[in-house]
Amino acid sequence: MSFNIHTVPTSAFDGQKPGTSGLRKRVKVFQQPHYTENFIQAILDAIPESGGAKGATLVVGGDGRFYSEEVLNAIVKISAANGVSKLIIGHKGILSTPAASNLIRKRKATGGILLTASHNPGGPDADFGIKYNVANGGPAPESVTDKIYEVSKTITAYKKAELPEIDFSHIKTHTFGHFIVEVVDSVNDYVMLMKEIFDFNQIKAFFDKRPDFKILFDGMNGVTGPYGHRLFVQELDLPISSVMRYVPLHDFGGAHPDPNLTYAHDLVARVKSEKLAFGAASDGDGDRNMIISHDAFVTPSDSVAIIAAHAEHAIPYFRKHGVKGLARSMPTSQALDLVAKKKGLEYFEVPTGWKFFGNLMDASRCSICGEESFGTGSDHIREKDGLWAILGKFWFIYNLILGLLVEGLRVEAGVLISSWLNILAHVNESQPGASVHDILQAHYKVYGRNFFSRYDYEEVDSDGANKMVEHLRSLIASSGFVGKKYGEFTVATADDFSYKDPIDGSVSTKQGIRIIFADGSRIVIRLSGTGSHGATVRLYVEKYSSDPSEYTADTQKALKPLINQALLISRLTELTGREEPTVIT
């Protein structure tokens, strides 16, 4: 069947500049006539491969949030009109971000269009988002997002094919002449990948022997629910009570699908009241993760450091492929650097945004990376991966418990026993007393502790936020700033972070104000690139301690003096009018 193609006149909209991870706006903004179509056309025009959209194969899917179906059909029609050969679309339009990244790589697609605003709330009055991923499966680099933005500023028309609306609730292939739309199972390929990375039989054997060991996974009504249900309930045979909020809802049931202690409070409450050993949550699109237990919360910065410290011994994928290098985003605590130094690994500090890890991974210079924003991942795909991190942490935690038992709380990389079955047998013989809390403490004993916290001030007036950034820029450039004393802290260096990609040489500037003190403590202030309304100010504070008597200290108490100085230096309250943060993580 062939189809007619129409050229639809349009005019450009302001502000279609992709942020940290795609274009995120209120649904009502995307619902304006031509707004979404313009952006899709801009994406197709910016496809970096020679030939652009012509002959391309694109993976399409998202977190199933409100307005997804309308946008899926727009993508089908505009893609067909632009000469795209094939769209591979998740069943009902569902693909978690890591699953989409995997599918792009596995099917050797040209790229993918992901419909998600990630952890931002969904529903008619909340947010929608569209982002483009390139052929390596990762978010488009700035060279591509800049091109998308340029096209969006001058667009005068988009192309649209006359095609029937597609029902994405059937797994089937639709053929329209040379244009094919393949609706695929959303979960299968991703589960197969997880089974290549982890040994499910061994995890299952562990649960069979330890029915008392209860876990709880919270899908937060986002896209990860069906993946979590399949992995934990169907593959690992755990009871249905091991998963909560596992049905994706258009509006996430009114919840804010961001896995942190504030927004995942239902999970936190259950893990505490039921004294669960392991609780985990993922966000709207499945790339973030949070790990807790009834006795501990693992900060994302510690989490990636601990994974890196033990990956080669505890996770089969890394036993096979090795660990080539490590990377973190600039605001993420330096705990990961300490692991890299001890292991003699190369490590990188990149700007906020998963897209900055892709080149390093493609060049085999980074195997594990993470961000303070609850993102952890590896080179198995090119997105952060919530369930991978959860399975990974679960996996090594129990390797570690054995390490702890065997080594009497003296855990060092390299002392772990590599046979999982032996470990499990051992764990099951002698009920482990070690908990997530013990594992953290054991890590601090080897590496010291990087206290870390982030204060978010959401929906701040943009003018005030910009004034604060300008004030900080001129302050750090002023003579006498370096060497100045703020309470107990003396400024050692300060900059507005910039990054030169070591692979392609591209430079990203103005990535956040960073003030480092003589004792190694840091404050970082930047404006979020993922908000959809006003500005979100992020204030990050970090303090290192190698004093064992401080390792069990409360994070907020330990950081209080530094936070006070950060508020003073930034004049945050005065310039933004905000007394209290919206969220503390």
Ligand code: G16
């Ligand atoms: C995105 C990016 C992450 C980034 C996070 C927060 O995550 O992929 O790399 O750390 O946003 O960015 P910002 O501080 O600019 O808001 P997600 O999970 O929202 O896609």
